Amino acid sequence: MPARVYVVGAGMTKVGRHFDKGLVELAAEAYDAAVEDAGIEPAGIVVANMMAGSLQGQDSLGALIASSLGLRYRPALHVEAACGSGGAAVYTAYSLVASGLLPSVVVIGVEKMTDYPTAIVTEALAQAADADYEVFYGASFAALNALMMRLYMRRYGVSRDEMSEWPVMMHENALSNPYAQLHKRITRRMVAESQVVADPIRLLDSSPIGDGAAAVILASEEEAVRSKWGATVEVAGVGLAVDTVELSNREALDEVPALGEAARRAYSMAGLGPGDIDVAEIHDAFTITAMLSIEALGFAGKGEAAKQLARGRFHPGDKPTLNPSGGLKARGHPVGATGVYQVAELTMQLRGDYPGLRVEDARNALASNIGGDGSTTTVIILRRR
Amino acid sequence: MPARVYVVGAGMTKVGRHFDKGLVELAAEAYDAAVEDAGIEPAGIVVANMMAGSLQGQDSLGALIASSLGLRYRPALHVEAACGSGGAAVYTAYSLVASGLLPSVVVIGVEKMTDYPTAIVTEALAQAADADYEVFYGASFAALNALMMRLYMRRYGVSRDEMSEWPVMMHENALSNPYAQLHKRITRRMVAESQVVADPIRLLDSSPIGDGAAAVILASEEEAVRSKWGATVEVAGVGLAVDTVELSNREALDEVPALGEAARRAYSMAGLGPGDIDVAEIHDAFTITAMLSIEALGFAGKGEAAKQLARGRFHPGDKPTLNPSGGLKARGHPVGATGVYQVAELTMQLRGDYPGLRVEDARNALASNIGGDGSTTTVIILRRR
Numbered sequence: 001m002p003a004r005v006y007v008v009g010a011g012m013t014k015v016g017r018h019f020d021k022g023l024v025e026l027a028a029e030a031y032d033a034a035v036e037d038a039g040i041e042p043a044g045i046v047v048a049n050m051m052a053g054s055l056q057g058q059d060s061l062g063a064l065i066a067s068s069l070g071l072r073y074r075p076a077l078h079v080e081a082a083c084g085s086g087g088a089a090v091y092t093a094y095s096l097v098a099s100g101l102l103p104s105v106v107v108i109g110v111e112k113m114t115d116y117p118t119a120i121v122t123e124a125l126a127q128a129a130d131a132d133y134e135v136f137y138g139a140s141f142a143a144l145n146a147l148m149m150r151l152y153m154r155r156y157g158v159s160r161d162e163m164s165e166w167p168v169m170m171h172e173n174a175l176s177n178p179y180a181q182l183h184k185r186i187t188r189r190m191v192a193e194s195q196v197v198a199d200p201i202r203l204l205d206s207s208p209i210g211d212g213a214a215a216v217i218l219a220s221e222e223e224a225v226r227s228k229w230g231a232t233v234e235v236a237g238v239g240l241a242v243d244t245v246e247l248s249n250r251e252a253l254d255e256v257p258a259l260g261e262a263a264r265r266a267y268s269m270a271g272l273g274p275g276d277i278d279v280a281e282i283h284d285a286f287t288i289t290a291m292l293s294i295e296a297l298g299f300a301g302k303g304e305a306a307k308q309l310a311r312g313r314f315h316p317g318d319k320p321t322l323n324p325s326g327g328l329k330a331r332g333h334p335v336g337a338t339g340v341y342q343v344a345e346l347t348m349q350l351r352g353d354y355p356g357l358r359v360e361d362a363r364n365a366l367a368s369n370i371g372g373d374g375s376t377t378t379v380i381i382l383r384r385r
Numbered sequence: 386m387p388a389r390v391y392v393v394g395a396g397m398t399k400v401g402r403h404f405d406k407g408l409v410e411l412a413a414e415a416y417d418a419a420v421e422d423a424g425i426e427p428a429g430i431v432v433a434n435m436m437a438g439s440l441q442g443q444d445s446l447g448a449l450i451a452s453s454l455g456l457r458y459r460p461a462l463h464v465e466a467a468c469g470s471g472g473a474a475v476y477t478a479y480s481l482v483a484s485g486l487l488p489s490v491v492v493i494g495v496e497k498m499t500d501y502p503t504a505i506v507t508e509a510l511a512q513a514a515d516a517d518y519e520v521f522y523g524a525s526f527a528a529l530n531a532l533m534m535r536l537y538m539r540r541y542g543v544s545r546d547e548m549s550e551w552p553v554m555m556h557e558n559a560l561s562n563p564y565a566q567l568h569k570r571i572t573r574r575m576v577a578e579s580q581v582v583a584d585p586i587r588l589l590d591s592s593p594i595g596d597g598a599a600a601v602i603l604a605s606e607e608e609a610v611r612s613k614w615g616a617t618v619e620v621a622g623v624g625l626a627v628d629t630v631e632l633s634n635r636e637a638l639d640e641v642p643a644l645g646e647a648a649r650r651a652y653s654m655a656g657l658g659p660g661d662i663d664v665a666e667i668h669d670a671f672t673i674t675a676m677l678s679i680e681a682l683g684f685a686g687k688g689e690a691a692k693q694l695a696r697g698r699f700h701p702g703d704k705p706t707l708n709p710s711g712g713l714k715a716r717g718h719p720v721g722a723t724g725v726y727q728v729a730e731l732t733m734q735l736r737g738d739y740p741g742l743r744v745e746d747a748r749n750a751l752a753s754n755i756g757g758d759g760s761t762t763t764v765i766i767l768r769r770r
Contacts, residue, residue, distance in 0.1 A: 099483035
C-alpha cells in the first residue's frame, strides 16, 4: 500500500477566451492561487497539456512553466494523454509523492485553444484519435463520438429528450460557478434544435473550446500538516487504464471498459464503492461521454444512465451529485487542464469552500477523466478526513 | 528513502532509417526484446516520445503503444521533455514502482524522424527551444548550441582540434555496436573540414537524424527476483532538474547548471560521487553538449573537458569510460528514445552482456540525458549488486 498523499491546495482560472494570456500567464494564475491556498511551495511540478506542440509550437512544457514560475532547478515533467492529460498528470504526481521522491508536487493543467482558426483546432483535437486508422480516413473526433451516441440511443431505446437532460443540467449547475465558461440557462428543446455537429451530436451536446489552467498541490502527510488546510483531503484511490485508440478494435461501442477498470482499481484502493461517492466530476466532452462514464463508474446499469438522469437522478441533492461545476459542457474543457479542474473543484467541495454549487457535507468525491474516446482513462478518489 | 527498484530487462532496435516501420512497429521490436530479456511482463508502461504530435499527428502515445503491445487496460503514460524525454520517462517509471503503485513498468522510448523533409524535422526539433523568444526570431536549435560552443572555446582557449576528439572517439566506439546508426571511422581533420551547420558547429559535431526505439523494464525487489536476471542491476539514484528553455535567461552559456543539480541529487541518493562511476552514457547532441555535460557531472573541472579528452581521458579503459555505445553522435539520437537507449546499454554493461564495446567489471554506471539546451536534465545511476 503506497504512503498517504493529500491535496493541500487548489487554484484555477476562469475558462474562456483569454486573448491577453498565453500558456505561461494562465499557468501562473492557477499556480499562484494554489500556492496561496496551500501556504506551501511545491518541491516539483507536473504539467498536463495536450496541444502546445501543435498550436504553440512548444515542447518541454515542464521546464518552460517551472522556470517561469520560479521553480528553476526543481524536477518538472510534462505528461500528455490527449483530453485525459490532467488525470494522468495527477496520477503521476501521486506516485512522485507516494514514492518518497518528492515531499510535494504541483500539478498544473493548462491549455490555450483560442486565437486559432477553428479548422486548426479541430485538426489538433483529432490527434486524440488514431492518425493512421481514423483521421487519415477523414473522421473527426466528433464523428467518432457520434457513432457511439447513435448506437447507444438505438440499442437502449433512449430518446433525444432523455439525452438532452444532461446539457440542461450542466448549464444549470454552472450558473453559480464563477470559473465556468458558459453562464446561460438552456432547455431540452434548445439542445434538440441546436446545430448538428455530427449527427446525432448537436452543438449543445458538445463542450466548448476555451483557454484555462488549474493547479492542485499534492503532498505527503508530513508536508500536509505544515500546510494551511492540513491533512484534510486525502487522495484515497487512483486508477489509470488504457484501451486502443481506434474504435474499430474495441469489442463494443456502447461502453468504455478501460474506465471501468480504472474505477475498479481506484475503488479497491480507497476501500469504497460507487454507492459511497457523494459528489463526482465526470468527463462529458459530449453528452454520450457522460452517459457511458456514469455506467462505467457503476452509478447506473448499462443503458440506464440517460433514463435515470431524465427521472431526476444525479441532480443537485442526489447522491452522487454529478458535475456541480457544470462539467466540460458548461464549466468548459481546456483539454489538457480538465482533469486538474476536476480535482481542484472536488478538493474545495470536500473542504466546504467551493465557490459554486456546493454539495453539503460531502465526504467522498470522485474525478473521472478521459483521453480520446476512452483510450486513456483515470479515476481519482478523494476523501475528507 | 524510496523503496529499491531494479532494471530487469533491456532491448533496443538498431538506430537508422527504418522506412518499413512506424512508431508502433519500432516500439514493439524493442519491447519484445526487453520482455524476452527479463522473462516477465510489465504491469504498466511509460512511453517517451518528443515528435509524434508534430510529425505523425498522433497524441495519446501511451494508450496507442500499450494497446498495440497487448497491454490493454493497464496504466500507460506518455512523458515529453524534448530530447530529454527518455530520462524523464525513466524517472517517472522509477516513481511508479518505488511508490508501490505498480510492481513493474516498461519504459519505451521511440522516435520516428525519417520519411520527412529535413525542413519539417528541423522545425519539429526547434520545439525544444523557446517558441516565443528564440524560434520566433529565427534561431534554429543548432544555432543556439553554436553560441554556447563559440563562447566555450574562446573563454577556455580550446582549439578546434581538441573539440574534434569527441566525435572521433564516438565514431570509434560505435564501430562494434550492432545497434549504432553510423559505422564509420573518422579523423579530427574530417571533423574540421566537414560542412558548417552553424559556425563553429560542423556536420561531424552533430548527431544524425534517425528512427529507433529502446525499452527497459523497471521492477520492485519482489518482482525482480522472479525475473531472469534477478535483482542484479539496481537504480541507485535518480535526479531531474529543469532550467529556463530560452538561453537569454541563463546566467552563463558555458555551463548546464540544471544538469549539475540533477547529478547532485542522483549522486546523493546513490551515496556515490563522480570518481565512483566506471562507465557513463552522456548526452552529446553536439560536441559542445558533451563537454558541458562532462563538467556538470563532475568528471572534469570547468573548461577542462576538451583538453583532458584530447590528452586521452574518457577513452575506453579509462574511468569513467564515456559513451562506449558511440553516444548520440554515432549510436544515433532518435530524440525521445535516447535516454532509454542509455539506460538499456548501461544495464547490459553492468551485467556484462553488452554486445558492443564492453567496460570490464563495471560496477557503477551513469546516464545523463538533456532536453533542449539544458532545460530538462536527468541523471540515472545504476549499480550492480
